[in-house]
Amino acid sequence: MGKIYKHHLFWPLSVLAALLLFNLFYSPDFFSITMHDGHLYGSLIDILNFGAPLILVAIGMTLVVATKGIDLSVGSIVAISGAIACLTISKGADQNVMGLILTSVLIAVGLSLFLGAWNGLLVSVGGIQPIIATLILMVAGRGIAQLVTGGQIITVTSAKYAYLGSGSLATLPFSIFVVAAVLVIALLLTRKTALGLFIESVGCNPSASLMSGIRANGVILSVYVFCGLCAGIAGLLLSSNVSSADGNNAGLWYELDAILAVVIGGTSLNGGRFYLTGTVIGALIIQTLTTTIYMIGVPPEITLVVKAFVVLAVCLIQSDSFWAVFASRWKTRHYPGEKEGIHHVS
Amino acid sequence: MSLNRKYIPIVVTILLFIIMFVAGSFRYTGFFSLQVLMNLLIDNAFLLITAVGMSFVILSGGIDLSVGSMIALSTMVSASLVQQHGWPPVVVIPLVLLMGAAFGSGMGAIIHYFKIQPFIVTLAGMFMARGLCYVISIDTITIDNSFYTAVAQTKITLPGGSFISISAIIALIVAAVAIYTAHYTRFGRNVYALGGSEQSSLLMGLPVARTKIMVYTLSGLCSALAGVVFTFYMLSGYGLHAVGFELDTIAAVVIGGTLLTGGVGYVLGTFFGVLIQGVIQTIISFEGTLSSWWTKIVIGLLLFIFILLQRVLSARGSSLKR
Numbered sequence: 001m002g003k004i005y006k007h008h009l010f011w012p013l014s015v016l017a018a019l020l021l022f023n024l025f026y027s028p029d030f031f032s033i034t035m036h037d038g039h040l041y042g043s044l045i046d047i048l049n050f051g052a053p054l055i056l057v058a059i060g061m062t063l064v065v066a067t068k069g070i071d072l073s074v075g076s077i078v079a080i081s082g083a084i085a086c087l088t089i090s091k092g093a094d095q096n097v098m099g100l101i102l103t104s105v106l107i108a109v110g111l112s113l114f115l116g117a118w119n120g121l122l123v124s125v126g127g128i129q130p131i132i133a134t135l136i137l138m139v140a141g142r143g144i145a146q147l148v149t150g151g152q153i154i155t156v157t158s159a160k161y162a163y164l165g166s167g168s169l170a171t172l173p174f175s176i177f178v179v180a181a182v183l184v185i186a187l188l189l190t191r192k193t194a195l196g197l198f199i200e201s202v203g204c205n206p207s208a209s210l211m212s213g214i215r216a217n218g219v220i221l222s223v224y225v226f227c228g229l230c231a232g233i234a235g236l237l238l239s240s241n242v243s244s245a246d247g248n249n250a251g252l253w254y255e256l257d258a259i260l261a262v263v264i265g266g267t268s269l270n271g272g273r274f275y276l277t278g279t280v281i282g283a284l285i286i287q288t289l290t291t292t293i294y295m296i297g298v299p300p301e302i303t304l305v306v307k308a309f310v311v312l313a314v315c316l317i318q319s320d321s322f323w324a325v326f327a328s329r330w331k332t333r334h335y336p337g338e339k340e341g342i343h344h345v346s
Numbered sequence: 347m348s349l350n351r352k353y354i355p356i357v358v359t360i361l362l363f364i365i366m367f368v369a370g371s372f373r374y375t376g377f378f379s380l381q382v383l384m385n386l387l388i389d390n391a392f393l394l395i396t397a398v399g400m401s402f403v404i405l406s407g408g409i410d411l412s413v414g415s416m417i418a419l420s421t422m423v424s425a426s427l428v429q430q431h432g433w434p435p436v437v438v439i440p441l442v443l444l445m446g447a448a449f450g451s452g453m454g455a456i457i458h459y460f461k462i463q464p465f466i467v468t469l470a471g472m473f474m475a476r477g478l479c480y481v482i483s484i485d486t487i488t489i490d491n492s493f494y495t496a497v498a499q500t501k502i503t504l505p506g507g508s509f510i511s512i513s514a515i516i517a518l519i520v521a522a523v524a525i526y527t528a529h530y531t532r533f534g535r536n537v538y539a540l541g542g543s544e545q546s547s548l549l550m551g552l553p554v555a556r557t558k559i560m561v562y563t564l565s566g567l568c569s570a571l572a573g574v575v576f577t578f579y580m581l582s583g584y585g586l587h588a589v590g591f592e593l594d595t596i597a598a599v600v601i602g603g604t605l606l607t608g609g610v611g612y613v614l615g616t617f618f619g620v621l622i623q624g625v626i627q628t629i630i631s632f633e634g635t636l637s638s639w640w641t642k643i644v645i646g647l648l649l650f651i652f653i654l655l656q657r658v659l660s661a662r663g664s665s666l667k668r
Binding site: 070126127128129131132133135136137138139140141142143144146147151247256259260263269270299301302303304305306307308309311312315316319320321322325 | 456465466469470471472474476479585607637639640645646647653654
């Protein structure tokens with residue numbers, strides 16, 4: 001029992017619990033869930049609904065980070081995916097035809113897969129550093145999204161498309177089910193097959209994995225494709241929630257929030273072990289934080305300062321050197337050999 | 347080939363700049379003039395200053411995402427102190443520079459002593475600086491201080507009829523000092539060594555801790571200075587100034603031929619990387635029918651080409667070593 005704080009979900013869960021506890025005392029309305037016309041309403045449902053795109057992107061990002069990579073282009077892919085879907089729908093004569101909606105969703109998903117594959121090829125076959133390889137698409141992708149929308153906001157009036165992001169199924173927002181489906185698929189693929197082990201192995205040491213017969217390039221390519229897919233679906237949810245696509249602002253800073261969620265969730269940016277459930281909690285923390293700050297009436301821009309402190313705190317908690325500093329201060333006895341050990345950790 | 351392989355990226359960068367400029371000159375009347383060249387410097391002075399600081403960070407093997415927010419914070423602090431509190435600019439400007447340097451050294455210290463990736467620490471710095479802007483004010487603060495307007499409007503006439511702004515001169519001085527620092531001082535060599543291999547630098551007895559913290563301090567200082575120059579340019583402080591600017595800066599450094607793995611590259615390359623971005627924008631504004639998002643697409647394309655070029659060159663280098 002004494003080791004409970006060592007569990008990888010301990011810190012993320014306590015932060016989330018602390019946030020919720022704060023809300024419980026500050027605004028008791030926070031937990032009230034009401035029923036209107038067969039839909040559930042309430043802050044908690046809002047957090048799940050508005051947090052859905054972020055959770056999706058963060059799930060994809062987790063796998064990329066696990067391979068010691070990073071995908072900066074997710075925000076741009078979110079924008080492109082939403083833009084291309086809305087453009088296709090807005091071109092249609094009748095925007096409520098199911099075929100048209102399906103086509104537009106397929107085009108958007110296909111394009112995101114392609115963009116993910118582009119990132120994956122640059123990183124795996126091209127051997128380019130992930131930050132740089134995805135930076136290309138992050139810069140150019142924002143331009144492409146603006147090109148698609150013509151720099152304006154494309155509005156669609158399709159009730160069927162809007163269902164994706166704002167409709168509800170069994171009294172819960174439909175987007176929650178999309179997220180749950182993706183999460184379950186990702187969990188099954190990584191925990192019930194050897195794929196998860198491959199990803200961790202590639203993240204720890206690509207050349208050693210190659211020597212032991214893992215196709216490192218294939219694994220890396222597939223995680224980037226998956227990340228692109230997640231970002232693409234997130235783009236669809238985001239654009240359908242507001243029934244419009246904004247090439248300039250949709251998905252802006254999503255990459256940073258997603259990376260933040262992954263790091264809060266306990267996955268190290270150094271690759272290796274990854275925690276999908278941790279990531280989901282991390283994304284929920286970010287969304288709860290945003291909602292809380294809105295609710296207590298502080299200017300929402302202050303969120304950034306709070307986020308900065310959360311990032312720093314989480315990173316410091318995870319940093320071995322940070323604990324080493326304290327450990328050496330608290331300890332009364334010092335052994336000569338130990339001192340060297342601490343210094344050689346890198 | 348008598349050309350040293352390590353000079354290829356920078357030569358390509360310079361050639362590309364010349365080709366783009368010549369192409370622009372042939373295509374558009376009025377493009378080929380000293381003034382257009384000077385305008386490149388005037389309009390991109392703050393980009394040049396930031397990119398110079400970023401070059402050192404990238405040469406040392408790190409990255410600094412906080413530069414754009416730092417610029418915004420500098421404009422905000424300057425505007426707030428000068429405009430709302432009536433402080434004299436002589437006090438405000440050094441104070442802003444000091445703030446930038448302190449902010450940078452703080453990030454550097456966290457990166458070094460707690461061994462957290464520069465990416466995450468500077469990301470936190472980016473959120474922090476951007477958030478602090480909004481703590482000061484959510485709205486734009488316009489500056490009508492006589493000193494700031496005077497600096498903003500001063501045009502120094504050059505022989506030949508063209509003119510240059512004070513900001514551009516500051517940027518040129520910064521670039522010149524940076525080139526000297528990078529190649530002719532002990533600190534510069536330490537930065538290159540650190541970027542080459544941190545472990546080896548440590549074993550060689552180089553001051554790794556000091557160099558690393560200094561590099562981020564320098565970047566913070568440069569972005570604060572860029573913020574001051576940006577204040578001259580915009581004559582306002584606003585929390586949304588220079589959003590996404592860190593990417594432009596990194597792109598300029600990469601197009602300038604600096605390897606993002608650290609240890610390889612030249613500040614002069616960054617100078618031309620900035621000019622290339624400037625030329626792209628100038629060509630697009632001369633073209634008239636093209637929209638601003640083409641800038642992003644072209645810069646993305648150039649990034650791709652340069653990264654591929656570096657990849658090919660370094661692959662050839664490592665195969666030679668074997």
